[in-house]
Amino acid sequence: MKISLLFIFLCSLLVIKSAVGSEHKTLYLSLDTSNKHVLVKATLGNRVIRYSLDELSQQTRSNFDSVLMKLNSWELDKAFLKQAIGRYESTLLTPIASLLDKATHIHFVLDKGSFDFALDLISYKGQPLFLQYPVSFSYKPVKVAHEYRFDEQGNGLIVKDKTTDPENASLLISEILSNTKYYEMEDMKKEQLTSKGGLDIALLSLHGIADEREAFMQLNDEQIRAVDLQNLNSKLLYLDSCQMGSSYSFSAKLAQSSTQFIVAPLFDNEAGGSSSLTIKSFFTKLSQNISPGKALYLTRKALFNRFSKAENFTSAIWKAYPFRVIQVR
Structure with a gap:
C-alpha cells in the first residue's frame, strides 16, 4: 500500500511539473509606445526582462506603418520588409534570445499605438516569427489559452x-x-x-x-x-x-x-x-x-x-x- 501511495504521489508531481513547464513556455511580450522610446517587457515563467528600443517611438510607428501600407496593397517583398523592420531582430528580439529559444508560443500584449504592428513578420534566425511559433495578440494582459475543447453540439x-x-x-x-x-x-x-x-x-x-x-x-x-x-x-x-x-x-x-x-x-x-x-x-x-x-x-x-x-x-x-x-x- 505504501509503495502504491508513493507511486501515485510521484506521478502527481510529474503531472504538476509538466503543466507548469507548459505554461512557462509562453513568452509574453508587452509593448508601450506612449513614451519617447518603445518600452518592452518580456516574460517567460519567472524570468522578466525590461528594455527599450534605441529609436524614437515615432520612428518605430512609421516603420511598421510602411509595412502595413505595403501589406494592404499586396506589394510587400523581401527587400522592403528587411529595410523597414529588419533591424528589430537585433533591437527587439536579440535582447531576449535566451527566452525566445525556450518559448513554444509568443503572445504580444499591445497598446493602442502598436496594435496594428506586424510584429510576427520580424525575422529571427532566418525566418519570420509566424513561421516558427504559434502567435497570439491581446490589448490587455491575459493568460494564454493552450487548451481548446470543440463542442460538436455547439x-x-x-x-x-x-x-x-x-x-x-x-x-x-x-x-x-x-x-x-x-x-x-x-x-x-x-x-x-x-x-x-x-x-x-x-x-x-x-x-x-x-x-x-x-x-x-x-x-x-x-x-x-x-x-x-x-x-x-x-x-x-x-x-x-x-x-x-x-x-x-x-x-x-x-x-x-x-x-x-x-x-x-x-x-x-x-x-x-x-x-x-x-x-x-x-x-x-x-x-x-x-x-x-x-x-x-x-x-x-x-x-x-x-x-x-x-x-x-x-x-x-x-x-x-x-x-x-x-x-x-
Missing part, C-alpha cells in the same frame, strides 16, 4: 456576402457544428444580427474597413461595429473581413461580451482563394481540439510553404499571413 452562426466568400468556404461550419444557422447577407438585417446570442462560433464574411478612429463591416446598407456584436457572446468570432484584426478599439469593446477569441485579418485579405483555404484549414484543426493559436500557426505555415514554392514571397505573405488570433479574455 451553436454556430454564419453570415456571408457572396462577394467576400465566393467559394462558400464558410459553410464548413455547418458541417462540423450541428446547430449552425446560415444566412446570406441579403437575408440578414442589423437588428436580427444583434438579437443572436449564446454562440460557440460566429463566422462573418463581410467587407470590412478599419482605421485609428473606427472599424466596421458592411451588412447591406448598414454598418456593423463591435458594439453590435457584443450580444452574440460568441466564444470564437471569426471575421473574414478586411482589416478587422488591426483595430484596438474593436477588440477592446468586445471585451464587454463573453467572446474569448477573435480571428481576423490585419490587412486586406483575398476574397475566396487563400481566405477559403484559411477557413477550411483553421476550422478543421479547431474541430480536432487544437487551440486557435496553434491551429492558425499550422494553417499559415502550410499556406506559406505552398504559395512561396508555387508563386513568390510577396504572394505567399499576402495569402498566408493576413489572419491573426486575438485573445480578448
